[in-house]
Amino acid sequence: MSVYVNRTLNMKKIKAIGFDMDYTLVRYKTEAFEKFVFELVLKKLVDVKNYPKEVTELKFDFNQVIQGLIIDRLRGNILQTNRYGKVKIAKHGTKPMDFHDQNEIYGNSIIDLNSDQYQSLDTNFSISNGAMFANLVDLKDQGMKLPDYETLSHDIKEVIDIAHSDNSLKGYVEEHLEDFIIKDPEVAKLLERFKRFGKKLILITNSEWTWTKRLMEYTINPFLKEHETWTDLFDISICLACKPRFFNVSNMFLEIQTDTGLMTNAEGTLEQNKVYQGGWAGKLQKDLGLEGEEILYLGDHIYGDVLTLKKTFNWRTALILDPLEAEIEAIRQSTPTQALIDAEMVQKEKLEHELNKLELLKHEDPEKYNKEDIGKIFGEIDKINSKISQHLETYRRFFNPHWGEMMRAGLEESRFADQVEKYACFYMAKITDLLEYTPRTYFRPKKRILAHEDSTML
Incomplete structure (x- = not known):
């Protein structure tokens, strides 16, 4: 699938890429x-x-x-x-x-x-x-x-x-990982590609160390070609980050000893290939020696991963939307039905325009006004409304039976879509969609059509 761009982003200028784990690096069933x-x-x-x-x-x-x-x-x-x-x-x-x-x-x-x-x-x-x-x-x-x-x-x-x-939840899942977690070799392929292009890789997850270790070993380690383990791959790994507080509250980092799980206060600069708990994005950015616009962060939570971060440090942001794949497929399948609805709406608007002109005659030139003409037009509109209703019933069957589309509420964008548009520089269904692009891609949004702009003139 594709990457969908809201704001211009030149990957050549991105020097560090941060990742959430759950539903970003690690996909769930x-x-x-x-x-x-x-x-x-x-x-x-x-x-x-x-x-x-x-x-x-x-x-x-x-x-x-x-x-x-x-x-x-x-x-x-x-x-x-x-x-x-x-x-x-x-x-x-x-x-x-x-x-x-x-x-x-x-x-x-x-x-x-x-x-x-x-x-x-x-x-x-x-x-x-x-x-x-x-x-x-x-x-x-x-x-x-x-x-x-x-x-x-x-x-x-x-x-x-x-x-x-x-541990009643994660303990059971850990014993039955194959029932709940997707192993995707393409994720390791993408991460190693980023490393080859000189990008620093940062893991920032709210999950605790033991869960992070288990999932990353299960989903990443088996597919690495150029690194021994996932901790060798990531320049810095941060567990129990407590996002969104990680992005707006200054907290101390603790260094995790990966062999024992014991923790000590992290003094000085964050070190290469070390694993930490807690902390603050401000110190991370300072120790990386980067400006906010040189860091890209990818996550699945619009508030915890994207919105707060965008408002505080101005990192570039990308959102992973797992349901997007099904929604796009539904849009594709429903396109012929939508075309029928659009065609009927064109005819309906023409009739409504005729109706409005007759209403003007009634008040401004009553001698030319014919009440029967209004009745005929209303009859035609009723027929069209009946057809539109039938098409809408067909259209709705392609989407969630209870709520319809995720990114629309009626004809308008949903609140969720609005937040995605405002705060995510780009978005995609899964992180491996980035494999279609090189780590030096210049992402550009399409020109948006405003209400006063006629698309046939652009």
Whole structure:
């Protein structure tokens, strides 16, 4: 697949490339992993929070939630908004909201993600979280004794964190890596290509050392041709970085002894091929001796990996969007249907223009006005509307059955797409899409067509 460019970026000027690990260097079998998280956390909600054991009977539906949605914690709703923060689709639990009810609640509102009322679901790791919340809201509404909606959302997040920290999640995955993790030899090929072109490679992950070591050894080491291990490949590796705080809060680095896992305070300049914990991007950049625009960072989290970093150190940024591959394929397959919709809309707009002219006659030259002409035009418009509705039904079948497109909310860009456009210099479905380009590529965006510009004139 291709790399999709939002801002000009000359790779010749990039001297260091930073990488997140999970869903960037290491790809997951998302549906299998999220299903396991869903089932595990429901069991833990029973054990830790005393939820009724019946919640464990819930079935996981991978399509129930997509990346980029928003939880309204107070109302038990899940929302998709456009780039302006206006709600375009809303569900209460798993059930679609009536448009009148949706408009009554959100019609005059702009969704502000700075409010604690809202929780964004911006990564692949959010799918199970959103699905649990939606299904538990349904059970509460059906009379099951459960906490209020807001507490539900906080309990789910807390218990997911517990599952990570008590090793019940990662411990099981580590014993069954082939069921959850994709081994892609192309990743090692890409990294060694960057090294050959003189790029410094930096690993910056929120995962702890033991998990990082296990996944990198499993996915990178077997495919290296010019390095013995992944730690030889990376100039500096940073675990438990606590992004986004890594980008805006000055913390101390700890050096990890890779043979024992023991840690000591890191004094002085960060050293080649060493592994660290914590720290701060400011010191990393200083020790690399580089300007912000000479560093490119690739990650999968729009907030933790891209947005905060762009606002603080002005590193160049790239976003990995795992669902993008399926969305692009759906767009490709739906293109003929979209063409039919566009053609019908052209005819509809012509008829609406004729209708407007007749309305002008009614008020400005009533002698020439013929009421029957209006009736005929309305009849033609009704026929076209019927055709458009049929085409739209066909079009929707190509995308997520509950939410439609990830990057659009109706005709407009979704909030998620807006953030990708604003903060990612470029984006792609997987990191190995960069193999189609040399490490000296000059990435340039296409000229964007503004509303006042006629594409036929450009």
